[in-house]
Amino acid sequence: MEYDPGLRFDEVPESRLDEALDLAYLAFHEKREEERYRHQRRLLLGCERVGAYDGDALVGLAAAFRFDLSVPGGDLPCAGVSFVCVAPTHRRRGALSGMLGELHRRSAENGRAVSALWASEDVIYGRFGYGTATRGTTIEIDSRTPLRLRIDPDEGPLRLVDPAEAPALIGPYYERTRAERPGRIARTEAWWREEWLPEKDPDEEEAGPPRVVVLGEPITGYALYRVKDLGEDRRPEVRLDDLEADTPAGAAALWRYLASIDLTDKVRAWNRPADDPLLLFAADRDRVRVTATAPELRLRLLDPGAALRARSWAAPVDLVLDVRDGHLPGNAGRHRLAASPDGCSYTPAEGPADLALDVRDLASCYLGDTRAADLLRAGLLTEHTPGAAAALDAALRTESLPHTADDF
Structure with missing residues (x-):
């Protein structure tokens, strides 16, 4: 979606945190209660914060906690997206797209290969590349x-x-x-x-x-x-x-x-x-x-190569993935995934793909929640090489299902 040229996307300074929280309460129809308000202000103070501005007016907010997330075999810096809201006067003008784009860019620059959020609106966040990663x-x-x-x-x-x-x-x-x-x-x-x-x-x-x-x-x-x-x-x-x-x-x-x-x-x-x-x-x-x-947790691969290299692998796999990513087009295209219990590489590739899928579905598979074979049966993944989905599932297998107890 193109942004309204009258909007700009920039940091929300500490001096405007009260204004940002008032905007969130307006958008979510919540009543301000002082104890909770102070608690949420402390949380927001520790976040990366991006706002949508119309002139000097703050009309949108998106923030990200700085978390470490357990992934199979390791840990990965993660942007925990929260406090996302847009003023009712500025809906459908690209404010959400602009804020998430800026937040994703800053998070990737700061070494966070993934971002995550809790939300019920798959229809909204799925188009930004977020897939269900835990249940x-x-x-x-x-x-x-x-x-x-x-x-x-x-x-x-x-x-x-x-x-x-x-x-x-x-x-x-x-x-x-x-x-x-x-x-x-x-x-x-x-x-x-x-x-x-x-x-x-x-x-x-x-x-x-x-x-x-x-x-x-x-x-x-x-x-x-x-x-x-x-x-x-x-x-x-x-x-x-x-x-x-x-x-x-x-x-x-x-x-x-x-x-x-x-x-x-x-x-x-x-x-x-x-x-x-x-x-x-x-x-x-x-x-x-x-x-x-x-x-529960929705996951977004900001840097698929870095994310895939950070996790462990249960079995060898060598596949060319054709990944679609409409929000971060630099991640799109064909890449060869060569992984084993000894390590992983993910490099640009030419020639035919073994599997074609959207980045949100790759994110759903990443922690072990969703099987590629199930995506294939649902028509969400295209298998150009027979057995490729099963090979990816074997490599991604985890001993325990992923789970997130922390709601942010």
């Missing part, structure tokens, strides 16, 4: 009776810890285990305190204060949860926000603990990996139900 499931446990399991839980000690002490205690454990699953972001101490452990949940007034239970000494697992009031004549529910464990037995111990909290009838985990072991070791699946599965 999450909502799991509900009927805890009116004891949780029955097919394995023996770890009988190591469980203890509640002060949320104020939790970042120093569970932060290093999370960082140590983060690389085991693609799609996880590195959490700073400030991120732990402000996003995971605030005394009051800004999105659910009915939720109580954070509770942190850890397993073992040294720690071999933890769960972070809140107890949510469901109103008169209903018992509260346990809302699980995060759970990690070194072993299935450790996870079983934590789930058993959550399902046995007195005076509650349900455990609700709104965002768990689609391959959560609970779904296999729960003995009674009538009481452990998946109630929803939804796309």
